[in-house]
Amino acid sequence: MKIYIDGKYYDRENARISVFDHGLLYGDGVFEGIRIYHGKVFKLKEHIRRLYDSAKTIALEIPMNVREMEKAVIETVEINSKENGYIRLVVTRGDGSLGLDPSSCKKPTVIIIVDDIQLYPEELYKKGVKIVTASTRRIPPECLDPRIKSLNYLNNILAKIEARRSGAKEALMLTTGGLIAECTADNIFAVKEERLLTPHPCKGALDGVTRRTVFALAKARGIECAEADLCQYDLYAADECFMTGTAAELVPVVEIDDRIVADGKPGPLTLALIEDFRKLVAA
Known part of the structure; x- marks a missing residue:
């Protein structure tokens, strides 16, 4: 498994973010869960649009444009050779101080995880x-x-x-x-x-x-x-x-x-x- 973090790929055991990231400290960030069917990302544009709408509403400026984000998601799916699976796309406020003030966070963190998911058995x-x-x-x-x-x-x-x-x-x-x-x-x-x-x-x-x-x-x-x-x-x-x-x-x-x-x-x-x-x- 290769996990995307801020433009680079890491093995699962080496994928790390700062303990000072406000996504960890305060749940400050947004995310999308997206499905992959037969090698194709389902409703990608709709999910990305909602991600950016959520980010804008909480005054979080994502450090890449919509097309760049779509490309990063597709590339991560391809690198992981996933035909059917689940994408967790996360954007946190980023590394900052221990205070609530988000102005201490200089750059948001972008994470893309591609894995399997099954919430309910077929029966x-x-x-x-x-x-x-x-x-x-x-x-x-x-x-x-x-x-x-x-x-x-x-x-x-x-x-x-x-x-x-x-x-x-x-x-x-x-x-x-x-x-x-x-x-x-x-x-x-x-x-x-x-x-x-x-x-x-x-x-x-x-x-x-x-x-x-x-x-x-x-x-x-x-x-x-x-x-x-x-x-x-x-x-x-x-x-x-x-x-x-x-x-x-x-x-x-x-x-x-x-x-x-x-x-x-x-x-x-x-x-x-x-x-x-x-x-x-x-x-």
């Missing part, structure tokens, strides 16, 4: 997963915009710990107002009366690239799609439910808080969208 894409609602609430947009894909995921990690301790694969996170926000690492969708519904990014959900792709696939099938304020009731009473994410792709949800969703099996639209998505990435 769960056919049988579905169980999730629970976490007591940990999603950080509200007025405190931190959820569209910023920052390095600080402690809020999500605490919810993930709750899920694991309850025996569930994932946790559903609510806003401070009690609305559905997202899962710890995935967006959430409900199907009700042939309508596809998902929380609005401005209400606490990441504007996921896979989320957008699912919207496009559903619309191509003539399915009505909408961003809406959803409560737990809407998921409990849904005809179908599924999660989406770069690493997870599309995962059916068949049980929420000990309540069976519909008949407890992945729904027909969910299965159709999984098939559509897999055809898309294989094309």
